[in-house]
Amino acid sequence: MTLKLIVWRQAAPGKPGRFETYTAKNITEHHSFLEMLDVVNEDLIKEGKPPIVFDHDCREGICGVCSQVINGVPHGGQERTTVCQLHMRKFKDGDTIYIEPWRARAFPILKDLMVDRGALDKIIQAGGYISAHTGGAPDANAIPVPRPNAEYSMDAAECIGCGACVAGCPNGAAMLFTGAKVSQFAALPQGQVEAAERVANMLQAMQDCGFGNCTNHYECQAACPKGIDVKFIARLNREYLKALF
Numbered sequence: 001m002t003l004k005l006i007v008w009r010q011a012a013p014g015k016p017g018r019f020e021t022y023t024a025k026n027i028t029e030h031h032s033f034l035e036m037l038d039v040v041n042e043d044l045i046k047e048g049k050p051p052i053v054f055d056h057d058c059r060e061g062i063c064g065v066c067s068q069v070i071n072g073v074p075h076g077g078q079e080r081t082t083v084c085q086l087h088m089r090k091f092k093d094g095d096t097i098y099i100e101p102w103r104a105r106a107f108p109i110l111k112d113l114m115v116d117r118g119a120l121d122k123i124i125q126a127g128g129y130i131s132a133h134t135g136g137a138p139d140a141n142a143i144p145v146p147r148p149n150a151e152y153s154m155d156a157a158e159c160i161g162c163g164a165c166v167a168g169c170p171n172g173a174a175m176l177f178t179g180a181k182v183s184q185f186a187a188l189p190q191g192q193v194e195a196a197e198r199v200a201n202m203l204q205a206m207q208d209c210g211f212g213n214c215t216n217h218y219e220c221q222a223a224c225p226k227g228i229d230v231k232f233i234a235r236l237n238r239e240y241l242k243a244l245f
């Protein structure tokens, strides 16, 4: 396959960016999207040009850093798929593909397609933990957790912190991410000790970082590669109301 790529290039934070056009040659349907960019970058390096900078780590849909907006959709729009797991068989010879970084006030662009998603870490640092005595390992099942609660918590814990929910939201809201993180603890007995301060602190951190608020567009759920449900935003709001009394 030969493809036309229209890619956002930006030299540094705060610098003006622009779209540049590249040709991706010798791409097979078996290449992943990131491998396709690797091929393009090899050609750019051979020509003495700067390669396209993009974030990647696990390339297995686990770490959440492969943040790219492809043809206007975070992670490319294939259901429950991160960019690293998107394959070129989704495209056809001659296609034009637009590639941009996450666009959100809380995620400043560092270079080309790479953004600083440290704001999500600040939300976690504000409350994404439980109190636990260290020492000898406790017995398994020392604190019984009903099966439905465990499953609900695991569904919320599927969030990999990629930030696609923010990039997809017209308000730049991080409420799906924050809702998932609050809900995963709220459903477990171990999460009760700091429950009230957790939700208050995480919501405060969310606002301090410059994220917007949810107005029920559901774009976060549509963009999420892990299928995180907006019911966790409702749980976030309920936990916050409970924390007020």
Ligand code: SF4
Pocket (backbone or CB within 6 Å): 064, 158, 159, 160, 161, 162, 163, 164, 165, 166, 176, 177, 180, 220, 223, 224, 225, 226, 227, 228
């Ligand atoms: S809720 Fe989904 S889209 Fe948002 S950070 Fe978590 S995994 Fe990514």
Ligand code: FES
Pocket (backbone or CB within 6 Å): 055, 056, 057, 058, 059, 060, 061, 062, 063, 064, 065, 066, 082, 083, 084, 085
């Ligand atoms: S590189 Fe880790 S999820 Fe894509």
